[in-house]
Amino acid sequence: MLESTAHRTPTSEVLLNGVKLVGNEVEVAWAGGSSPARFSPVWLRDHCHSKESLHPDTLQRQVDTFAIPADIAPAKLEISDGGRTLRIVWKHDGSASILPAAFLWNIAQGEGRERAPHRRLWDRAVIGENFPSVSHAEIMSGDAGLLRWLSTVEEYGFALATGVPATLEATKELVTRIGYVRETIFGGMWDFTANMAFKDTAYTSAAIGPHTDGTYSIDSPGHQLFHCLKFDGSGGDSTLVDGFKVADQIRQSDPMAFEVLSTVKVPAQYLGDGVHLRAEHPVIGLDHNGDLAQIAYNNYDRAPFRLATPRMNAFYRALKLFNQLINDPSNEITMRLEPGTALLFDNWRTLHGRRSYQGFRRLCGAYLNKEDFDSKLRVLRARTREGAH
Numbered sequence: 001m002l003e004s005t006a007h008r009t010p011t012s013e014v015l016l017n018g019v020k021l022v023g024n025e026v027e028v029a030w031a032g033g034s035s036p037a038r039f040s041p042v043w044l045r046d047h048c049h050s051k052e053s054l055h056p057d058t059l060q061r062q063v064d065t066f067a068i069p070a071d072i073a074p075a076k077l078e079i080s081d082g083g084r085t086l087r088i089v090w091k092h093d094g095s096a097s098i099l100p101a102a103f104l105w106n107i108a109q110g111e112g113r114e115r116a117p118h119r120r121l122w123d124r125a126v127i128g129e130n131f132p133s134v135s136h137a138e139i140m141s142g143d144a145g146l147l148r149w150l151s152t153v154e155e156y157g158f159a160l161a162t163g164v165p166a167t168l169e170a171t172k173e174l175v176t177r178i179g180y181v182r183e184t185i186f187g188g189m190w191d192f193t194a195n196m197a198f199k200d201t202a203y204t205s206a207a208i209g210p211h212t213d214g215t216y217s218i219d220s221p222g223h224q225l226f227h228c229l230k231f232d233g234s235g236g237d238s239t240l241v242d243g244f245k246v247a248d249q250i251r252q253s254d255p256m257a258f259e260v261l262s263t264v265k266v267p268a269q270y271l272g273d274g275v276h277l278r279a280e281h282p283v284i285g286l287d288h289n290g291d292l293a294q295i296a297y298n299n300y301d302r303a304p305f306r307l308a309t310p311r312m313n314a315f316y317r318a319l320k321l322f323n324q325l326i327n328d329p330s331n332e333i334t335m336r337l338e339p340g341t342a343l344l345f346d347n348w349r350t351l352h353g354r355r356s357y358q359g360f361r362r363l364c365g366a367y368l369n370k371e372d373f374d375s376k377l378r379v380l381r382a383r384t385r386e387g388a389h
């Protein structure tokens, strides 16, 4: 994977200091000497920032994209507003488009796509006994505390909240600081003790190997929160594994297995309780840059599927390697969930499991959608930046 300049942000305001037509592209140059960027005229017309083209309040596109002539060309190119704006007069109708320099700069850096966030991959040795955590009081006190908790989860794939009142109500209040609780076949906020009301191993007291939840869901839950409200017994430690660390290990050590795990879509299903959910995900999902995007692994819920024998064999070999690594004690951390300590983790990255236990355990928790978690992070970061100005 090539290093890109997507994360480069200028230390001072972005200004344009040159514009010219090169072939059928508009080339802009930046003050400060960064490499010039080229844009297509159709794209520039489509992204005009005048209020007739871009709604000033909703930022929704008002341009009639499909009325733009395919051979649109500029009659005049100019830099205005002291380098802050590119102004283009179009040949075909004499209309003018305006594009802010900062907008063009951002597009030029990342093509308008978000890149994978900064992540710290970990194993048992990296984490040790220092589980990343933020206090409930800090999380509930304002944006800064919540941002710190969510950023930590983004960085490590999990973080604890300490000092949470051991009630369902306080746990719900904590979850809804992030976003709304996701409704699933299990309900919204769940609250369970060991019983067999649902046809799922999570509802028994047996050990559960590392997995991600909702492999049978097209949009697997993005995040999950656990809070143990009462425990009277022994065993039952929770286990976590950094799926991205394991994926990275496989990428380095066994590229053929990595190729199989990142391309074969594995069907999964949930059957029972009057529902039949079904979805397909590769075990290792990648984004448009080839960066890690989503781990989807639950061997209990894998649905029958078949590939041509050589590919099938390659799949079983790769799956065995993945299973071996996620069960390797050096990749696993364990923790006892105690009343007062809630665990929030990224279900698209971190695999979770549980040792068997004896006794009574009451655990509550909730799922959140990935998009809602990400949205909250963006909003908090934007607010923090605004506050800093």
Ligand SMILES: [Fe+2]
Residues within 6 Å of the ligand: 202, 211, 212, 213, 352
């Ligand atoms: Fe689970």
